[in-house]
Structures are given as structure tokens and as C-alpha cells.
Amino acid sequence: xxxxxxxxxxxxxxxxxxxxxxxxxxxxxxxxxxxxxxxxxxxxxxxxxxxxxxxxxxxxxxxxxxxxxxxxxxxxxxxxxxxxxxxxxxxxxxxxxxxxxxxxxxxxxxxxxxxxxxxxxxxxxxxxxxxxxxxxxxxxxxxxxxxxxxxxxxxxxxxxxxxxxxxxxxxxxxxxxxxxxxxxxxxxxxxxxxxxxxxxxxxxxxxxxxxxxxxxxxxxxxxxxxxxxxxxxxxxxxxxxxxxxxxxxxxxxxxxxxxxxxxxxxxxxxxxxxxxxxxxxxxxxxxxxxxxxxxxxxxxxxxxxxxxxxxxxxxxxxxxxxxxx
Amino acid sequence: xxxxxxxxxxxxxxxxxxxxxxxxxxxxxxxxxxxxxxxxxxxxxxxxxxxxxxxxxxxxxxxxxxxxxxxxxxxxxxxxxxxxxxxxxxxxxxxxxxxxxxxxxxxxxxxxxxxxxxxxxxxxxxxxxxxxxxxxxxxxxxxxxxxxxxxxxxxxxxxxxxxxxxxxxxxxxxxxxxxxxxxxxxxxxxxxxxxxxxxxxxxxxxxxxxxxxxxxxxxxxxxxxxxxxxxxxxxxxxxxxxxxxxxxxxxxxxxxxxxxxxxxxxxxxxxxxxxxxxxxxxxxxxxxxxxxxx
Numbered sequence: 229x230x231x232x233x234x235x236x237x238x239x240x241x242x243x244x245x246x247x248x249x250x251x252x253x254x255x256x257x258x259x260x261x262x263x264x265x266x267x268x269x270x271x272x273x274x275x276x277x278x279x280x281x282x283x284x285x286x287x288x289x290x291x292x293x294x295x296x297x298x299x300x301x302x303x304x305x306x307x308x309x310x311x312x313x314x315x316x317x318x319x320x321x322x323x324x325x326x327x328x329x330x331x332x333x334x335x336x337x338x339x340x341x342x343x344x345x346x347x348x349x350x351x352x353x354x355x356x357x358x359x360x361x362x363x364x365x366x367x368x369x370x371x372x373x374x375x376x377x378x379x380x381x382x383x384x385x386x387x388x389x390x391x392x393x394x395x396x397x398x399x400x401x402x403x404x405x406x407x408x409x410x411x412x413x414x415x416x417x418x419x420x421x422x423x424x425x426x427x428x429x430x431x432x433x434x435x436x437x438x439x440x441x442x443x444x445x446x447x448x449x450x451x452x453x454x455x456x457x458x459x460x461x462x463x464x465x466x467x468x469x470x471x472x473x474x475x476x477x478x479x480x481x482x483x484x485x486x487x488x489x490x491x492x493x494x495x496x497x498x499x500x501x502x503x504x505x506x507x508x509x510x511x512x513x514x515x516x517x518x519x520x521x522x523x524x525x526x527x528x529x530x531x532x533x534x535x536x537x538x539x540x541x542x543x544x545x546x547x548x549x550x551x552x553x
Numbered sequence: 554x555x556x557x558x559x560x561x562x563x564x565x566x567x568x569x570x571x572x573x574x575x576x577x578x579x580x581x582x583x584x585x586x587x588x589x590x591x592x593x594x595x596x597x598x599x600x601x602x603x604x605x606x607x608x609x610x611x612x613x614x615x616x617x618x619x620x621x622x623x624x625x626x627x628x629x630x631x632x633x634x635x636x637x638x639x640x641x642x643x644x645x646x647x648x649x650x651x652x653x654x655x656x657x658x659x660x661x662x663x664x665x666x667x668x669x670x671x672x673x674x675x676x677x678x679x680x681x682x683x684x685x686x687x688x689x690x691x692x693x694x695x696x697x698x699x700x701x702x703x704x705x706x707x708x709x710x711x712x713x714x715x716x717x718x719x720x721x722x723x724x725x726x727x728x729x730x731x732x733x734x735x736x737x738x739x740x741x742x743x744x745x746x747x748x749x750x751x752x753x754x755x756x757x758x759x760x761x762x763x764x765x766x767x768x769x770x771x772x773x774x775x776x777x778x779x780x781x782x783x784x785x786x787x788x789x790x791x792x793x794x795x796x797x798x799x800x801x802x803x804x805x806x807x808x809x810x811x812x813x814x815x816x817x818x819x820x821x822x823x824x825x826x827x828x829x830x831x832x833x834x835x836x837x838x839x840x841x842x843x844x845x846x847x
Contacts, residue, residue, distance in 0.1 A: 248687050260703035373827035375779050377786045377801065378819030385812040396809070484689075491694030495783050509695060510787055513702040525699055528692045536690070 231544070238540055242533040249529045250304055253522045254297050309523035314515040319523035322508065327527075329399055330504030332416075334493050337424045341431035342482060346471075348432070349439025353447065354466060364436045371433025376492055380426040380499035387422060394422050397501035423500040427492050431485065438481055442474030476547045483539025487532045578839040585835020591828035595821075599645035610639035610795055631804050631814045640800050641821055647796040648822070651712055652778035658716025659777070660770050663723025664759070670724070671731025672754050678728070685724045693718040694783060701789045708791055715780045719773065726769050730762035764840035768833055775829040782822050797822050 269280055284290050291299075303310070309319035348367070351360040388396045395401075400415050446452065447470055455465045494506030501507065505524055512520035579585055615630050629637050670681035697714035704710045734740060735758060743757045782798030784790055790799055797818040804814040 245687055245690055249691065252691075256699065256703055261705075369827060369830065372830055373775070374823050375782050375786075375798070375801075375819055375826075377783065378815075378823065381801075381805070381808055381812070381815050381819065384808060385816065389809050389812065487690060487692045490692040494692075494694050494698070495786065498787055506695075509698065513698055513789070516702070518703075521699055521702060525691070525695055528695055529690050532690050532692065 231541075234544070235537075235541070238537045242537055245533055246526075246530060247301070249526055250301050251297065253526060254300050257518060257522060258293060258296075304526065309526065310519035312512070312517050312520045314512060314517035314520065319520050322520060323505065323523055323527050326503060326505045326508045329502060330490075330493055330497070330506065332420065333423055333427060333496065333502060333504060334489055336420060337427035337493075338431065338482065338489060340424060341428040342435050342478065344428070345432045345435025346439045346478065349436040350443060350466070350471065352436065352440045353443035356444075361440075364433075364440055368433040368437050371430050374429070376426060376430055377495050377499050379429050380422070380496060383422050383426055384499070395419055397499075399503050423496050423502050426499065427489070427496045430492055431489070434481060434485070435478060438477050439474060442477050443470055446470045446473045472546070476543060479539060479543055479546065483536055483543075486535045486539075487528075490528050490532065575839045579835050582835045582838060584831050585838075588828045588831025588835065591824060592832060595645070595825050595828060596649075599642055599649060602642045603639070606638060606642065608636045608639040610635060610643040629811075629813055629817075631800065631811075637800070637814060637817055640795055641797070641818060644795045644797045644800050644818065645821065645825075647708075647794055648778055648781060648798065649825070651708065651715070651781045651796065652774045654712045655715035655719070655777040655781070656770060656773035658713060659720035659773055660723055660766075661720075662716065663720035664727050664766065666720070667724035667727025668731055668754050668759060668762075671728040672735060672750070672758065674732075681724075682728070685721050688718065689721050691718065694780070697780070697784065698787070698789055701784065706789055706791050708794060711781060711784060711790055715777050715784075719776065719780065723766065723769050723773065726765050727762060730765055731758055734758050734761055768837045768840060771829060771833040771836060775826040775833070778822060778826055778829075 266280075269283065281290075289296070307320055309323070311317075312319050312322055315322055348360055348363055352358070352364045355361075384396060387394045395418070397419075399419050400412060452465060452470060455469050456462075460469075490506075493504065494509060496502065497504045497506035498510055505528065509521060509524045511517075512524070615636075631637055631640065666681050666685060670678040670685075697718050700714040700717070701710055740753065740757055743753060748757065781790070781796060782801070785796050785798030786802040786805070788802055790796060790802075792799075800818040801815050804811065808815050
């Protein structure tokens with residue numbers, strides 16, 4: 229199968245998944261107690277039955293389920309996720325404002341976790357009884373068992389209260405609003421350090437363990453013996469021949485993990501008041517702003533689906549064996 | 554990992570009774586035994602501790618933020634002047650109970666989906682596995698936040714919200730075991746004895762597919778505890794029920810003044826999940842001897 233065909237197939241399948249997410253979203257809103265009219269009435273400070281009925285007609289809530297679902301789905305198809313009562317703004321533009329912050333956090337922490345995890349994993353595979361093996365074992369226990377918000381709070385206690393090195397939260401100092409772009413970027417990077425390390429702490433473990441296992445497996449294979457027999461240096465065998473072949477599992481897991489990373493980001497954003505989608509989700513949940521919550525759920529599923537398609541393509545690019553199917 | 558392999562190769566174990574062999578194997582693994590001891594200690598602390606330490610966790614007993622080991626408060630007091638030691642015991646009961654209940658929910662769904670997919674194959678498998686993939690696309694925490702937000706925060710909704718989003722791994726494990734076992738001879742023998750599908754799935758195949766499912770279930774309890782902690786940290790749990798995560802969430806605004814009120818319950822969660830995963834690793838080695846070689 230060629231690249232284009234696979235891409236079309238994957239995108240088609242992704243669209244089906246998206247439709248399923250929309251249907252699930254809408255079903256949840258419908259079966260949950262209370263509806264939009266109730267929450268609008270609640271904001272107005274109460275309303276009688278007549279006003280409620282009027283609101284319901286205005287928002288089409290008197291229509292049958294399928295008609296409402298169709299309206300909902302067709303507005304989402306043109307990326308109109310509705311209107312937020314709480315922020316009094318279109319949900320799509322709310323999400324777009326917050327998206328860059330979340331993407332910055334998610335990708336920077338993943339890059340950090342993958343690079344460091346790979347480095348430690350390779351070291352551990354190279355010298356099986358060394359200190360690095362202990363590090364991998366320790367990291368994998370810690371990474372699974374430590375609640376991510378606790379890690380964040382411990383880092384705050386250490387680096388903010390005891391040694392005041394980093395800011396306690398936020399994304400940029402308010403005083404820099406008129407500063408030049410590189411000053412702003414530096415400031416953002418400075419605010420990013422703690423949240424990034426916190427979110428990455430869950431994944432160091434997974435990536436270092438995976439790299440170690442994959443490297444150990446690859447090192448036993450025939451072509452490594454051939455490479456050694458050719459007289460290549462051990463370093464070259466390790467980093468050029470073996471590492472490339474252990475990338476496959478790493479990419480697969482990084483892609484599969486992505487929806488979990490978004491979940492982790494929600495918590496980390498709450499700890500460090502990072503102004504991303506997670507913070508928006510939490511605020512809108514506390515404000516009972518259903519359209520915004522549903523919009524975020526839809527949008528983050530969309531991001532996960534796109535990342536999954538991308539992972540699939542990258543895998544095919546690094547490992548020619550996958551193309552055979 | 555290498556050490557374990559060595560132990561297994563040189564061990565003189567050669568029992569004919571697989572259960573005794575399994576138990577012996579488990580107790581030869583020091584990390585697993587340490588985890589088990591830790592787990593028992595935590596259970597004793599949480600469930601037997603309140604008999605000896607009878608301070609009401611909701612009652613204000615002293616000035617807020619009394620440091621640990623001062624004024625007779627071993628773990629200090631929180632932002633409302635409540636005893637943190639009592640809160641650890643009461644909160645632990647809830648955290649552990651929700652962890653167990655949520656893991657049971659996801660085990661139930663996962664085993665059902667996985668066993669039907671693995672047993673029937675074909676279109677049914679395709680549909681069920683697509684369904685599983687669909688749940689993998691939804692960001693789990695966001696989805697359960699939405700469920701709790703829409704249906705209200707009670708112990709029941711929180712438990713269901715966690716269970717409903719975390720069953721996919723169980724389903725995958727169950728399915729792959731079923732795919733393997735359904736081809737074995739004793740299944741063919743049972744089938745030729747005109748056994749019904751239902752009987753084959755739950756009486757013949759499932760008992761033999763249990764080992765990896767048990768290991769997975771054990772890990773599910775740990776991740777469900779973490780999950781509940783994250784939800785209550787975000788303020789999305791029943792406010793009238795104290796859990797470890799809820800103690801952290803409610804003391805969070807004061808971390809710069811009283812870090813211990815947050816660090817202590819976090820450490821409790823960490824120890825519990827650590828103990829559970831150590832036991833899980835040990836179970837994995839003992840139940841799946843073939844996998845040990847890796």
C-alpha cells in the first residue's frame with residue numbers, strides 16, 4: 229500500500245471516531261439532569277416556567293433528540309462549538325486562545341521526557357549493572373506511583389518556598405506586556421520550567437524503561453554481530469545501528485500516551501495556574517458552562533486523533549518493515 | 554531484572570502443585586514481599602488505626618497549621634485546625650475503597666468486552682475493538698471530569714467515572730489471552746462435548762485467562778487511587794467525604810506557608826500505589842513464569 233492511500237484510510241477512520249465523540253457528547257448532555265435553559269435561568273437568578281419554555285424554544289430544546297443531534301453535529305462540522313454563557317464568547321475562539329499554552333507545555337515536556345528517558349535508557353542498556361540501571365528502576369517506580377500534582381507541589385515547595393529560583397505559577401509576568409518579543413519568550417520559558425519538569429516526571433520512567441528493553445533486545449540480534457564483526461567501534465554500533473531500531477516502540481508508545489499526556493496536563497496546569505485548555509476546562513466545569521466543557525472534550529479528542537495519525541506515518545517512515553501490510 | 558532471572562534459574566523449586574510453586578516464587582522476590590508488608594501496614598493504619606486514634610477528622614482541635622510533632626499532633630493540623638493524622642486514616646479508607654470499587658467496574662467492563670471480542674472474533678471482535686479504541690482517544694481525566702460535572706460529585710459518580718474511562722487496557726489483555734486459549738485442545742474438547750458459548754467463555758476459557766488479568770487488575774487499583782486523587786485535587790469530589798486527594802486539594806492554597814499539610818497525604822498516596830505496584834510486579838513474575846525470561 230502506498231503512503232497516500234494509508235493516509236486517506238486513517239483520516240477516514242479518524243472522522244468516524246470524531247463523529248462518535250460528537251454523538252457521545254450530545255447524549256451525555258441530554259441525559260444529564262438539568263439543561264441549558266436551567267443554567268441560563270440560574271444565571272438570571274431564577275425564572276418561571278413560561279420563560280423557561282421560551283428559552284427552550286429559542287435554543288431548539290423542544291425538538292426531538294435526533295433533530296437536535298443533527299443541528300449540533302452540523303455546527304461542529306464547520307468548527308462552531310457553540311457559545312459560552314460564562315465567558316460570553318464563541319467556544320472555538322476561547323479554545324484557540326488557550327491552545328498554544330497547552331501545546332507548548334505538552335510538547336516541551338514530551339521532548340524533555342523522550343530525550344532524557346532515551347539517554348538514561350541507553351546508558352542502562354550499555355552497562356547492565358551500572359548506576360543508570362538503578363536510576364531506571366527508581367524512576368519507573370516513582371513515575372507510576374507519585375501523583376503528578378504532588379510532584380508539582382513538592383517542586384514548588386523546594387524551588388519556590390525554600391530556594392526562590394522559579395515563579396510559583398502563571399505563564400508570563402504581567403509587567404512584560406509591552407516588552408520586546410524575546411524578553412517575553414525568555415520569561416515564558418522561565419515560567420515553563422517547573423510545569424514542564426512536573427509533567428515530564430511521569431514519562432521519564434516509561435521512556436527509559438522502553439529504551440532499555442528495546443536496546444537489550446536489539447543488541448542480541450544478528451546484524452549487530454555483523455556490525456561488530458566488521459570492526460565498527462562499540463559506540464558506533466550502539467548509537468548508529470542499535471538505537472535507530474529501538475526507536476519504533478518509543479514512537480508507538482509516545483503516540484499512544486498522548487491522550488494520557490493531555491490528562492496529565494490538566495492537573496499540571498491546575499497546580500501551576502498555567503493558562504491552557506486544562507485550566508479553561510476546570511473553570512468552565514466549576515461555572516457549569518456546558519458548551520465550553522463539551523467543546524474542549526471534542527477538541528482534545530481531535531488533537532489526539534491527529535497525533536495518532538501522525539504517529540502512524542512517522543512509524544512507517546522509520547521502520548520499513550511496517551509498510552508490508 | 555537480571556537478578557530475578559538468576560534467582561529463578563538457580564532456585565530449587567520443583568513443586569508439582571502450581572499454586573504452591575507460585576506462592577514460593579512470590580515470596581522469593583524481595584521487592585514484592587516488601588510491597589506486601591508495606592500494603593498490610595497501610596491497611597492496618599487506615600482501618601485499625603482509628604480504633605486507637607479517636608480524634609474526629611472533621612473537628613477543629615487546635616490552631617491551624619500546627620507543625621508536625623508539636624502540641625501532640627504527630628502530623629500537625631490543616632488549614633482549619635483539623636488533625637491531619639485522623640484525616641490520613643479517614644481519607645485512606647475512602648481512597649482505598651474508591652480505588653477498589655473503580656477498579657472492579659473497569660475490570661467488569663474490560664473482561665466482558667475483551668472476552669466476547671476474543672471468543673467470537675470476526676465482526677464482533679472488530680466492532681468491540683473499535684469501541685475500545687474510541688475510549689482510548691478520549692482524554693481520560695477530561696472525560697471523567699465531564700461526567701462528574703454533569704451528573705454531580707458523589708462517591709458513586711466518581712467511582713463510575715473512573716471505571717468507565719479506564720477499562721481499555723483490561724479489554725486488550727483479556728482479548729489477547731482469549732485469542733490464544735480458544736485454539737487450545739481442552740477448549741476444542743469442551744466444545745465437542747456440545748458446551749454452550751456462555752459456558753465456554755466463563756467456565757472454560759476465563760479461569761485460564763486469569764493470570765495476566767489479575768496482574769492488570771492489581772495495577773488498576775493503583776491507578777484508580779491516583780485518578781481519584783487527581784479528581785479530588787481539582788475539587789471534583791464529594792465535598793462531604795474526606796479522601797487523601799481531597800485533603801491535598803483543600804490545603805493547596807496554603808502550600809507556601811504549610812507545605813506539610815499537602816506533602817503528607819501525597820506521600821501516603823505515593824506509598825500506597827508504590828506498594829501495590831511492587832506486589833503487582835511480584836504477582837506478574839509468579840503468575841506468568843514464561844514471561845520472566847525477558
